[in-house]
Amino acid sequence: MVSFEPSQPAARKAPGEVLGAFLKLGLTSFGGPIAHLGYFRDELVIRRRWLDEAGYAELVALCQFLPGPTSSQAGFALGLLRGGWLGACLAWAAFTLPSALLLFAFALCADAFDGPLWRAGTHGLKLVAVAVVAHAVRGMARSLTPDRPRVAIAIVAGLCVLFLPTALGQIGAIAFGALAGLRWYARAPGQAAGRLQFGLSRRTGAAALCLFLALLLGLPAAVTLLPAQGLALFESFYRAGALVFGGGHVVLPLLETRLVTPGWLGADAFLTGYGLAQAVPGPLFAVAAYLGGAVEPEPNGIAGAVIALSGIFLPGLLILVGLLPFWDILRRQPQAQAAMAGINAAVVGVLGAALYDPVWTTAVLTPTDLAIALAAFALLTVRRLAPWLVVLATVLGSIAVQVI
Numbered sequence: 001m002v003s004f005e006p007s008q009p010a011a012r013k014a015p016g017e018v019l020g021a022f023l024k025l026g027l028t029s030f031g032g033p034i035a036h037l038g039y040f041r042d043e044l045v046i047r048r049r050w051l052d053e054a055g056y057a058e059l060v061a062l063c064q065f066l067p068g069p070t071s072s073q074a075g076f077a078l079g080l081l082r083g084g085w086l087g088a089c090l091a092w093a094a095f096t097l098p099s100a101l102l103l104f105a106f107a108l109c110a111d112a113f114d115g116p117l118w119r120a121g122t123h124g125l126k127l128v129a130v131a132v133v134a135h136a137v138r139g140m141a142r143s144l145t146p147d148r149p150r151v152a153i154a155i156v157a158g159l160c161v162l163f164l165p166t167a168l169g170q171i172g173a174i175a176f177g178a179l180a181g182l183r184w185y186a187r188a189p190g191q192a193a194g195r196l197q198f199g200l201s202r203r204t205g206a207a208a209l210c211l212f213l214a215l216l217l218g219l220p221a222a223v224t225l226l227p228a229q230g231l232a233l234f235e236s237f238y239r240a241g242a243l244v245f246g247g248g249h250v251v252l253p254l255l256e257t258r259l260v261t262p263g264w265l266g267a268d269a270f271l272t273g274y275g276l277a278q279a280v281p282g283p284l285f286a287v288a289a290y291l292g293g294a295v296e297p298e299p300n301g302i303a304g305a306v307i308a309l310s311g312i313f314l315p316g317l318l319i320l321v322g323l324l325p326f327w328d329i330l331r332r333q334p335q336a337q338a339a340m341a342g343i344n345a346a347v348v349g350v351l352g353a354a355l356y357d358p359v360w361t362t363a364v365l366t367p368t369d370l371a372i373a374l375a376a377f378a379l380l381t382v383r384r385l386a387p388w389l390v391v392l393a394t395v396l397g398s399i400a401v402q403v404i
Helices: 015-028 033-047 053-065 070-108 114-146 150-164 168-186 204-224 229-243 248-259 265-277 284-294 301-331 334-363 366-382 387-403
Strands: none
Touching: 015 033, 015 070, 015 387, 033 070, 033 114, 033 334, 033 387, 053 070, 053 114, 053 168, 053 301, 053 334, 070 265, 070 301, 114 150, 114 204, 114 265, 114 334, 114 366, 150 168, 150 334, 168 334, 204 229, 204 265, 204 301, 204 387, 229 248, 229 284, 229 301, 248 265, 248 284, 265 284, 301 334, 366 387
């Protein structure tokens, strides 16, 4: 049996609060989309209390269902929740533009970033991601898997993702959680209304969905009729952003086909951009600023970076805005509340699986790596240091090991 306590978000605040919170996250959230969700939880759920664990898990589950960059979509929705449309735009800009500007700068002088110390520092960022994700999984498990059925859901969901490491496995795990929640909690008493109110009308949602589909279907025809390079560049990034599930690591093969195959960008330059994207905070989709700035022929430079960034982020945000009003309505139904109990548990399992692969498997390669990751985890959980301090300490530790 399970009960749901009503939890309304706090009153909307000045946009400056949203800007400050997400600028901090945009400057310190290293490690990829799963790690970003851990940073969001620590800053916005634990420290600032913008919403509770269950509401946050609902939002994460929705964003994982959708194509596009999961962490950027979650950030946009959290900004919308806290500060309305202006808050949503500020949240996206503050979280995305720091990494986009850094990557664009790298496109202008990519050859300068190499060598053992650079690689050691980048590896340190991967190790701190292990600690951040482990900290998030530990905290969410305490709140969202309080009984044996939900522990079982989390375990099965995690195994599903591990043994089927594709977008289908991730979506299947969340779907399993929903069905299991309906099975075990459909008749549970005390179910309350939905926790998150985004203030979007169904008309707004329908318009966003129509625009998403119109661009997805219409851009290829427009490129055929109007063979302008700028339009073709936008279409390539829009299609990649619209058809990818699973975040930045998954979108890169699509972008490689779109950019390297037609000769717009060399293979070495593309791989350099991918490597540099691992070394900056913020969303991996921001690598579009590097790629758009480096492509040939024109438009490239600043114009190419703006076109690429707009194209890759727009579809995910449109489909999110399109579904949020209907999510509000669906969540209030008793059966939806039961399904969300299972989905929340499944999210814990999905994040736990991601903690192992790719976060752990790509970062912890030696006993020294394990020691550094455990030390970072202890700094987060025992000493309760701010995440940015843990990032700094872990990177310096990784570089010190390289020097020694």
